[in-house]
Amino acid sequence: MAAAVGRICGARLLKNYGIVAPQVCQLSTSAKGWTKNRKLWLSTLGVVGGGVGALLFALEQSVQASGTEAHPYHQPWSHDGWFKSFDHASVRRGYEVYKQVCKACHSLQYIAYRNLVDVTHTEEQAKAEAAEVMVKDGPDEEGNYFERPGKLSDYFPSPYPNENAARAANNGAYPPDLSLIVSGRKGGEDYIFALLTGYVEAPAGVVLREGQNYNPYFPGGAISMAQVLFDEAAEYTDGTPATASQMAKDVATFLRWCSEPELDDRRLMTIKAIGMFSMLAAVVYYYKRHKWSSLKSRKLAYKPVSKK
Amino acid sequence: MSLWATLNRNVFKRTSTFAVAVAGGTFFFERTFELISVSLFENINKGKLWKDIKDKYE
Numbered sequence: 286m287a288a289a290v291g292r293i294c295g296a297r298l299l300k301n302y303g304i305v306a307p308q309v310c311q312l313s314t315s316a317k318g319w320t321k322n323r324k325l326w327l328s329t330l331g332v333v334g335g336g337v338g339a340l341l342f343a344l345e346q347s348v349q350a351s352g353t354e355a356h357p358y359h360q361p362w363s364h365d366g367w368f369k370s371f372d373h374a375s376v377r378r379g380y381e382v383y384k385q386v387c388k389a390c391h392s393l394q395y396i397a398y399r400n401l402v403d404v405t406h407t408e409e410q411a412k413a414e415a416a417e418v419m420v421k422d423g424p425d426e427e428g429n430y431f432e433r434p435g436k437l438s439d440y441f442p443s444p445y446p447n448e449n450a451a452r453a454a455n456n457g458a459y460p461p462d463l464s465l466i467v468s469g470r471k472g473g474e475d476y477i478f479a480l481l482t483g484y485v486e487a488p489a490g491v492v493l494r495e496g497q498n499y500n501p502y503f504p505g506g507a508i509s510m511a512q513v514l515f516d517e518a519a520e521y522t523d524g525t526p527a528t529a530s531q532m533a534k535d536v537a538t539f540l541r542w543c544s545e546p547e548l549d550d551r552r553l554m555t556i557k558a559i560g561m562f563s564m565l566a567a568v569v570y571y572y573k574r575h576k577w578s579s580l581k582s583r584k585l586a587y588k589p590v591s592k593k
Numbered sequence: 594m595s596l597w598a599t600l601n602r603n604v605f606k607r608t609s610t611f612a613v614a615v616a617g618g619t620f621f622f623e624r625t626f627e628l629i630s631v632s633l634f635e636n637i638n639k640g641k642l643w644k645d646i647k648d649k650y651e
Contacts, residue, residue, distance in 0.1 A: 410650065
């Protein structure tokens with residue numbers, strides 16, 4: 286490998302050319318170009334690199350096409366786009382759906398009640414939400430563990446004490462933690478929405494075990510989670526009609542927020558970066574023209590050596 | 594005497610005044626740039642941000 290790199294770059298890699306030499310090389314007919322060997326190595330590198338890249342891309346595409354699961358349809362999310370923030374009303378409704386439906390089986394262990402402040406709830410409301418749950422704390426002065434109402438700094442409590450308890454209560458299937466689920470599943474929130482609204486009767490020939498359901502969007506089709514979102518399965522405090530698809534959309538938005546709470550900041554940074562870099566680009570463009578003006582406008586003349 | 598020449602002679606020529614000009618310019622530039630970017634962001638996402646909807650829940 287080192288030999289190959291050496292052959293391609295050679296001593297040229299470390300050589301100090303000075304400032305004017307490269308331009309003189311370009312302008313002068315006496316400058317030597319690349320050696321044949323170097324050309325050969327470089328073109329081999331290009332062909333192999335391009336070939337490997339194309340192969341990887343083709344493999345990835347064929348893997349997508351080879352599965353049996355249905356691909357989630359892309360939904361017009363309100364936070365899709367370079368500058369689009371979350372729809373915070375939707376995130377708040379999604380939290381309500383999580384609290385009333387998903388929370389029974391799924392933990393959300395990386396989100397704390399303080400994270401809700403100024404995102405979906407005011408500070409007082411978030412405190413009230415936290416106070417509704419009991420949190421295990423301790424040890425106290427006598428070394429005992431005790432339960433107390435939650436505080437803003439507490440993380441969302443998990444429905445089961447550990448993974449084994451969760452499996453035992455759910456027919457051997459582990460309900461995954463939802464904190465990073467949207468980033469962790471192919472298709473993101475489109476997948477969550479399609480999965481939650483995609484339950485159908487199992488087609489003929491598909492054998493489901495006890496307690497399993499059929500969902501074409503779930504890899505393999507047999508999913509242990511039953512359909513949970515029916516119309517009016519949850520209640521919205523803001524009066525939005527709680528249809529199944531409305532709830533699926535809101536909870537998918539909420540879970541995207543759980544996975545990427547910094548999304549709004551990133552969108553703002555996009556705007557700032559575009560502004561800043563376009564100014565810098567203008568400066569760099571001017572500076573390049575300024576520095577090259579003398580080089581571009583000059584002529585080199587060779588004085589032939591007289592043979593006497 | 595043009596404005597540019599005055600500025601050049603009184604501010605940019607001496608390193609001490611030039612450094613002060615850079616620091617001051619940075620401050621005002623950053624504030625303006627921040628204000629413009631944030632107002633752009635809030636205009637694009639009007640009605641979706643928490644500050645737009647929090648009155649509904651209080």
